[in-house]
Amino acid sequence: MGGLREVAEPFVASGSTGVAIRARLKRLTPQDETVLRLVGAHLGSLASQDLAARCRDGLEHCAETWTTRKRELTCVSSSRWAGAITKASHDQWALARRCHRAHLQSLQAGIATIRYRLSLPIGERGSKSAPGGYRSRKEWHAKSRRLAALEDRLERERADLEAGRVHVVRGGKRLARARHNLHAAQLTETAWRQRWEAARWFLQADGESGKRYGNETIRVTPGGEVSIKLPAPLAELANAPHGRYVLATRVAFPHRGTEWADRVEANRAVAYRIRLDTARGRWYLTASWQIPPAPMIPLEAALAQGVIGVDTNADHLAAWRLDTCGNPIGQPRRFFYDLTGTAQHRDAQVRHALTRLLHWARACGVRAIAIEDLDFAAEKTREKHGRNKKFRQLISGMPTARLRARLTSMADATGIAIIAVDPAYTSQWGAQHWQKPLTTKTRKTTRHDAAALAIGRRAQGHPIRRRTAPPRTHQSDGCGHRTVQAASATPRREEPRPRIPGPRTRSVRAGCGANVGNQNAQHRSGRSADHGFWQQDSLPLSF
Template sequence: MARGRGKRKRALRELVAPFTVSAPAGARIRDRLRVSAEEARVLRVVGEHLGGCARADLAERVRIGKVAVRENRRAERKRVLTRVSSSRWAGAITRTSEDQYQLSLQCLFHERASLRRATSKIRQRLAVPCGQRAGGVRGYPSRAERAQKQRRLQVLTARLADVEARIDAGHPAVVVGGRRLAKVRHHLTDAGLSESGWRERWEAARLFLTADGESGAPYGNYTISVDPVDGTVTIVLPEPLRHLANAPRGRYRLTCTVTFHHRRGEWLDRVTAHRAVRYDITHDPDRGRWYLDASWSTPNTVLPSPVELAATGVRLLAVDLNAGHLAACVIDAHGNPVDQPVTVPTNLTGPASQRDGRLRQAISELIHLAKTNDCAGLAIENLGFDDARATGRETMGRGKRGKAFRRTVAGLPTARFRERVRGMAHHAGLVVVAVDPAYTSRWGAQHWRQPLQQQSKTTVVTGHHAAAVAIGRRALGHGLRRRPGVTAHDQRIVVRRATGQTVPHPRARGTTSPPRTTGTPHQGTKTCRDRSDPLALLPVSQDRSGGQPASPVYGDPANSGQHR
């Protein structure tokens, strides 16, 4: 009592109710364009011309600043661009410029919120003397660290002032081609690139070959058209480049064809009905390949809520995202773990394309596991670490442990995992339920790790598997605590699983079993009695003279439900 009297009990965090992750709002497929050297030259010329027009329009949009949508002078800018391209190319360019401007402005807002949180946290800790606490705020442990944080506060304050000035002026900084690639130009040796190699990447990133779809146009797009019969690709050339046309009405037709093997049926349904399909032509200088992407919007799909899923009595595959692997466990409708937990490795190192491919492979294994166990969907945590990443070191530990924890958080592909799971699970006919991640690891390890290990004789159960059980139970509306005696090592409990942990179902009247005697067959799977068996403790007298065994004793049929 004296030990716990001085400690303040921390209040539990308020939990957010589980929700169903919405279905993807669009679809995007890709096929390779096997163009010749002459066709690649034409595509590069057209992309550079339209890319210069797009950059000029984006600069004009930034100069206009933060205004209402009706005051961004898009119609005026479109008329100027139509003279050097076409009306449809100009519409795609102005639409892309507006989207890019709004996204850059939103990034400024997020950066401002991040800097404000970081500076506020540092000021709170600087107000407390070194090695002391005041009102739940801990001061820095040493003067050296305090001095370093003071310098960092000055840097963050200067950055915050610059961001606020950009927001007030409505002039975000946009680098067409990517700021990261632009910085690589000054560190070519460290990046392992030559100047010509970097230049090729830079020019490929600044090409503009995007054509928005239009309902009612031939095959859903007038600017870049793909014939669904033979797969030929036709491009409308800008006005100054009409001399390069090899087809009627200022068009350039490629000799190669596209097939779109992935989701070809959906693409054919749209293009044959002349519904809008957007096309993007991109160039990969590392492989020397050209690609054609087709994208379109999908109708809104009403998915069942977690309450509706729990009412139907379905199974869920609970997944716990960790650094280096995914821990999964099948959860039935009553919240019981089924079979043994599974670990899916995810080696998310190397280039971005390899990381994405390995993540897709891991998600494919989860989907296969869910279908094999007749699961209706997947249960995941609604992880983001937005506040932690924004505040940075001030709330994510210090020293070696803090550095290791920050590295672990940075290595978790939370946003990419959520988006990949949402799209791939929806196409596989599965529902994704997101739950609050609070206390899943702590309570899962406390209540479910040992019972899972007793149940799984050949699998080493970790705290991540126990956290997956907690995630699945929370998605189905159950509590995270385990009822005593459930999933124990006793044979009768293992074979005849206890169900309805949270809502016990009482036995109906008139259906009790008759009392067992030596003449009644054993209902369970035990072949011998131990000393804990009531029949062994209270044996029934038998006739050992060689006569007939005693007849079984039946209860009242009105109470037992048995008939003679």
């Protein structure tokens, strides 16, 4: 056990701090769509120029340069649009810096792994905790060349990080690269151009508390009327006072609509974003705002009604309900999802699976769901897993971060606590201690089901291994029937065995047997049982 790493304690994950809802803008007139396209294209070009200026400033950025950029944008848009554009540029630059640091860590981990394996003799076998040497001289030579390439790349990335240089593509790097291979992306040049232009539009604005309906740039009334503050060059398109354009349609939010309406009527900040789905030809309006985090409940209170352990896999969630003592109840459940296709399809699949999981938890009366605190950031490199490309694709496709964020936010609205546990050895120990004992003629327990049970027991603070039976000679049942753990349907299975009347051993002391109350049943002298017809009477003392 000395080679095992220390397992972290489980904790209750914090709830979401923001809300985002979306509704479709239906029945837009051709004039409405023309205005939205013109405003989005104009502000998108300004956002691209401002982001380029922010990237050129690098680490030399200060409040004075920010003010200068905002003043220049105000002349060609408005003060509120200028503030929204500059803030978006700062957020995107900060996100690029965080991604840059994560990329550096990945390069450093890959270089360390290659150096270690190159230092070992060729053909040396590895262990579970450390990789071995390369299998051939040819592979050793190829990895040495890759090490030099990674070290050169690391030096360039470090220089960019120290200088504050970032590489950002408005519209997305993946969509930009798709232009070079339209056949693989299954797009025509016209379709790609439409999607590229729509992705680079800018139609978003943060809210401000105290202003009318919480946002002066994109305003939505409680009745659903949507109006936009037009930039200065497009002011002639206004159909409302103060240079505003009111859309002919009204919007309604089916999800959290009451909460949104209460916030708008109180003039609290709400951020809006308008987006065009070019594949469907539909316009969408997204509203978002911040909420105070829900108070954290103690771990013991969350586990008072048991827990549901969930094992995350590439195509399904394996779940099993446990009672307060850590014993499985009922049958394991599986919630499948398909992670192929577009990002919207994958996100919908994850949401549907989590919705079914939460509905089952509420039906069972459980107030806690245990899930692994997974992070494959440093575990999916090819230096870590070598030629096992399928496994690298498997763990890269698992939506660990998205699933955890989705589950936390969705469970917060239902009052169910999410408990994050250390994922160390859950699959291995679950299969070792629980897979075979829980497999019956009518139920085939998989490795993932056993891992879900192990996750739930770790959240409750129980050891994953099952209780071991004592030696045969030390069992009170002699050598008769004795199970390692009582079945889940056995009542009061976690309590001590009841006291059985009678002697506990074969040696019975006088006056302590089962017939201690019936003295006639004891064949002793002086008792009535001794005076049978076959016994001789005692002789008199005098004759």
